[in-house]
Structures are given as structure tokens and as C-alpha cells.
């Protein structure tokens with residue numbers, strides 16, 4: 016029997032076993048997957064990474080373009096219908112970067128990552144973009160320095176208690192605690208005129224392990240480049256919100272753009288931060304604010320006085336996405352889209368090439384299977400994105416350009432980014448939670464040889480609370496996280512409502528190279544994943560997802576985990592309002608009792624927190640009623656699917672197609688026409704990046720953020736909006752149940 020014939024037999028077996036509509040597993044073609052695994056070769060990952068990371072390849076660089084050419088040539092050679100799509104975007108690069116202390120001592124920051132003999136690409140300094148924050152405003156400012164911890168809103172409340180105002184001053188914040196773009200935004204909202212962001216060794220350096228090149232962790236010169244675009248407002252090219260940045264697109268003027276910072280920002284290493292922080296006086300920083308530098312951390316302001324001068328070349332750059340298509344056999348208009356970015360801040364071996372080379376090997380294997388006679392039922396689209404680092408530019412502009420077609424045809428988007436040794440991690444649409452668990456159960460960890468799901472479960476047991484442990488032992492599926500932002504899934508999920516997943520391995524690969532000149536082939540092959548075995552494991556995982564999604568008789572969406580998760584989110588926002596009410600009452604009482612004043616050290620400045628208006632009782636009933644309906648319809652769906660499975664009956668082809676159409680519309684039903692308050696680009700009513708967390712997700716974001724910011728009227732309105740969305744979703748689940756139950 017030749018291979019082609021064997022697969023034909025298998026397809027029939029798979030269809031006959033397809034009655035259980037809710038599980039992809041029941042249509043798993045294990046022979047095809049074995050064959051797929053057999054093709055994967057870690058040597059390819061290694062040689063592609065070496066080539067792709069041989070020079071800095073940021074947006075607009077020569078090597079970025081060479082990499083696009085190499086990837087498109089390979090996609091073509093593997094049989095994909097391949098094109099390169101170009102967009103024109105605003106991409107500032109550094110022109111002037113100056114940071115000096117003028118009092119009480121003088122010090123000039125080096126702002127450089129010196130070459131290391133142990134790292135062969137670290138000497139390419141002439142080709143690389145030095146440490147800077149992309150989309151920082153231009154500015155030349157001098158002022159007293161204030162340490163603001165992570166620079167998130169609650170840190171400024173702590174400063175208020177100590178009578179410290181950042182107005183007219185320059186703040187220094189450590190990386191962590193939020194997405195970096197939040198720090199200059201919040202600093203500017205409080206009147207600061209400049210912002211320095213540094214990597215504290217407590218979170219990112221010698222506190223965690225030996226530093227590079229002895230170990231993996233950030234050394235004293237390592238600085239974290241990165242975008243400070245206000246991405247929670249919109250992602251993509253700042254000049255073309257909501258539309259593709261094609262040649263003829265309408266463009267905003269730079270002065271009209273709301274997502275560029277209003278004050279200058281610069282990232283520095285801990286060797287550059289140490290003299291500045293060491294020269295601060297004023298109150299000793301709260302315990303939780305102290306890092307791992309050998310100083311007593313003070314808040315300031317002053318006597319450290321700094322001069323910060325940052326300007327950029329505000330140029331346009333061309334970005335190039337590589338798109339490779341393998342047309343589906345029977346459902347060509349249902350697309351499984353798979354992507355990873357290829358641009359980097361410097362050489363980017365870990366971020367993003369470790370994920371990209373795994374995806375390339377996956378694509379090569381899929382292409383080879385197709386040459387051997389197998390053909391996916393649905394269309395598979397591989398995407399190597401450009402311009403992710405400045406602000407998800409490549410994926411966002413592609414999604415905005417092809418929005419109408421993607422809304423009709425994109426069934427699922429699977430994203431990955433950096434990858435390394437360690438644990439399986441998955442986030443995304445909860446309609447795919449059961450599907451993800453099924454795949455993770457079938458992939459073995461390369462070092463411990465148990466399933467990657469079992470290994471993750473073991474870690475979760477040891478790290479979890481008593482309640483978590485109970486759930487881990489009793490619940491059928493491991494939970495997947497909800498997605499905020501930080502990689503290319505965002506435009507698919509949150510801007511056009513396509514079900515999305517973000518998949519990767521990590522946790523044992525050491526940190527420390529992120530967005531630095533030391534994120535190199537040498538670093539990655541010593542610490543990241545030396546044998547590329549987790550790269551292969553990633554390819555096995557996402558490859559299985561692509562094969563199963565492309566060939567399942569019905570898309571493997573399930574609503575049980577989704578509805579249960581929504582129930583938790585509804586419970587959380589109700590509890591949030593109750594907890595805030597109790598905390599507000601208690602706080603106001605403590606102020607009335609003069610507790611703060613009497614407990615404070617009389618020799619120190621202390622300002623009581625302000626009294627706050629009591630938290631009203633919100634009417635959550637629209638949301639609770641919608642949830643009831645969602646739960647009823649989901650139960651009906653689950654019963655109907657179970658009965659169908661037990662009957663051994665196979666749904667008709669038209670029924671399968673009708674179900675696919677419903678499932679493909681499901682994620683979109685969770686979006687609204689108007690989007691979130693103040694940020695219409697984000698239309699998903701269940702998942703969004705937080706306005707003040709950036710990467711961190713806010714679930715039921717309209718409701719949750721209105722409560723958190725004490726906008727009670729808006730909270731009431733958003734409860735109705737979220738309820739309406741859940742009603743729409745419940746309607747689709749009901750229609751699906753009806754098709755399944757049809758005799």
C-alpha cells in the first residue's frame with residue numbers, strides 16, 4: 016500500500032468516528048501525525064537560526080529584507096503559494112540619546128552594550144539600533160529625579176502619601192509590573208517631563224542567576240529596547256489606525272497621533288541606573304519597591320538632577336509580511352492561519368527566531384505531507400510577520416487590509432513567538448480550551464518523556480493554592496489563560512474577532528537576553544534550547560493543532576469550558592464591586608478615626624489618602640440573566656453532542672458545514688460595533704489588554720475597567736453591552752445544538 020492509499024483509508028475511519036462533534040481528538044489521524052513527527056529535524060532549526068540571526072534584523076534593515084527573501088524562498092520550495100505583502104509605516108530610529116546627572120555628582124550614562132568575546136554577533140554595533148524606546152516623543156529636559164517603582168498608577172498613590180509630586184520632574188521606573196508603554200503614559204499623566212526605564216537586577220539580572228556570558232541572565236550593561244506605543248488604544252502603524260498601511264492609505268499627521276508618548280523616554284542598564292538611584296535622597300522607598308542594587312532605595316525628589324535628551328529620525332519604513340498558502344481540498348474558504356514574527360530588536364535569536372524556526376519546520380513538514388498526496392480539507396496559511404516589535408505592525412496592517420475576507424474565512428489563528436526549554440503554555444479563546452488540552456495530552460516533553468500536559472499539571476499543583484489543587488485533580492481540562500496583548504494574535508482576536516491561540520514553551524531557558532544585543536545565536540544555543548528539542552516539541556504541538564483544525568469534519572470548538580469560564584468572569588466583576596465597596600467604607604472610616612495620622616512617624620511627611628465616594632450597588636442582572644441563558648443553551652448543546660456520539664450517527668455534510676459556519680461566527684459574536692470606551696479599535700467584549708497593564712488581560716474589559724476606575728454610569732452601560740454579547744453567543748450555541756439534535 017502506498018502512502019497515499021493508506022491515508023485514504025484513514026480519512027474514512029476518521030469520518031466514521033466523527034460523531035462526537037466537540038472533540039478534535041475523535042478525528043485525529045494518528046498515522047498522519049506520526050509521519051509529520053518523523054519529518055521534523057532539529058538540525059534545520061539550528062541552521063536557519065544561525066543564518067537568520069547572523070546580523071541585526073530590525074524593521075528597515077538590510078538583513079530584515081534578506082530574511083524575508085530567505086523565508087519566502089523556503090515557503091515556495093515547500094509548495095506554498097507564497098507572496099510578500101508590503102506596507103509603509105512610521106518607524107522612528109534613534110538620533111540623539113543623552114542621559115547625564117548634573118547634581119549632586121556628575122555622571123554620563125554609557126547607553127551601550129559592549130561586545131563580548133564569547134558572543135560572536137555582539138560586535139556588530141555599527142549595524143544595530145542602540146537601546147531606545149521606539150515611539151518616544153522627542154525632548155530635551157532637565158529636572159530632579161523621582162523613583163516611581165514600576166510606574167503604575169498605584170505607585171503614584173504611594174508617592175502621594177509621602178507628599179511627593181512628580182510634576183516638572185524626571186521619573187525613573189524599573190521594568191516589570193506592566194507593559195513598558197504604560198510607564199511614560201502614567202508618568203506624563205502625573206505631570207512628569209521625562210521617563211527613564213531601567214532593568215533592576217532583582218527582576219532581570221544577577222539576583223536570578225549568573226549573568227551573561229557566564230550564565231543566561233542580564234549583565235550590568237544589558238538594556239531592554241522596546242516600543243512605548245500606547246498599544247492599549249490601538250495596535251499597528253500609528254499613522255493608519257483601523258486601515259491597512261498601503262501606499263494610498265489615508266494617513267494621520269504625526270502631530271495628530273495619540274499613541275506616541277508625550278514625554279521623552281529612554282531605557283538603560285542597571286550600571287547606568289545605579290549612580291542615579293544611589294544619589295537620590297528623600298524617604299526610603301517602601302519595602303516592595305526595593306530592588307537588588309547595593310544601595311538603600313530612596314524615592315527622591317533629588318538631589319539627583321538629570322538631563323535627558325532624546326530625539327528620533329521620524330522616517331517611514333517598508334515592512335514585508337511573508338504569506339504562504341496551501342489551499343484546502345473540500346473547504347478552501349475556511350482558513351487555519353498560523354503566524355510568528357521574524358523582525359527583531361537586534362539579532363533576536365530567542366525573540367522571535369526560536370519560535371519562527373519551529374514554525375518554519377512545521378510548515379516544511381506540512382508541505383512535504385502535501386507533496387506525498389495528503390491535502391488538508393481546509394486552507395492553511397503560514398505567515399512570517401514583519402514589524403512586530405515596534406507595535407504588531409505587520410500582523411495588524413495585514414489584518415486591517417484583508418479584514419472583510421478574514422471575517423468571512425479565518426476560522427482560527429495560532430500564534431507563537433519566542434520559545435525555549437521548559438513548560439507548555441497556552442492562552443486564547445476558551446472555545447478551544449478542550450482542543451488545546453487534547454493536543455497537549457498527545458505531545459511528549461523531550462526531557463522527562465511524560466506528556467507536556469502532565470508536566471504543566473505537576474508544576475501547577477506545586478505552585479497552586481488548595482483551591483487550585485482541588486480543581487487540577489477534579490476538572491477534566493487544564494485552564495488556558497485569556498489573552499491580553501504583546502504579540503501578533505491581538506489584531507485577529509481583539510480587532511476582528513477571530514478565535515486565536517498563543518502557544519509556546521519556556522520557563523527553564525533563563526531570561527536576560529530579552530530585547531538586548533546579547534539575544535544571539537551564542538546565547539540561545541548555550542541557554543535557550545541547546546539541542547532545539549523544545550523547538551521540535553513546539554513544532555509537534557502547533558503542527559498537530561494545524562493538522563487537526565485543517566482536517567476535522569467539524570471545527571473542534573466546544574462551549575462547556577467557555578461558558579464555565581465566562582461564569583467565573585461574571586462572578587469576578589460582581590465580587591470586584593463588592594470588595595471595592597467594603598474597602599472604600601473601611602478606608603473612609605480609618606480616615607475618620609485619624610488612624611493614618613496617628614500611626615505615622617511624626618518626623619516623616621505623611622499625607623492621608625483622600626476620602627472616596629461610596630461604591631453604589633450596580634445592577635448586574637442583565638449580565639446574570641444572559642449568563643443563565645448561556646448556561647442553559649450550553650447544557651443543551653452538550654447533551655445533544657453526547658447523544659449524537661452515543662448514537663454512532665455521523666452528521667450529514669451539509670450539517671457539518673452549517674456547524675462550521677456557526678462556529679466561525681462565534682468569536683465575532685463576542686465583539687461589538689462600537690468597541691471599548693475610548694478605544695474603538697478593541698472590539699472584543701470578553702478579552703482586551705488592560706488600559707493600565709498593557710500586556711496583562713482584562714476580561715469583560717468594559718465592565719471591569721469602568722468599575723476599577725469608579726465610572727459607575729459607564730459600568731452600568733457596559734454591563735448591558737456585555738449582556739447583549741452573551742445573548743448573541745447563546746443564540747449561536749442554541750442553533751448549533753439544534754443542528755446536532757436534528758434526527
Ligand SMILES: [Zn+2]
Pocket residue numbers: 356366367403432433
Ligand atoms: Zn517577539
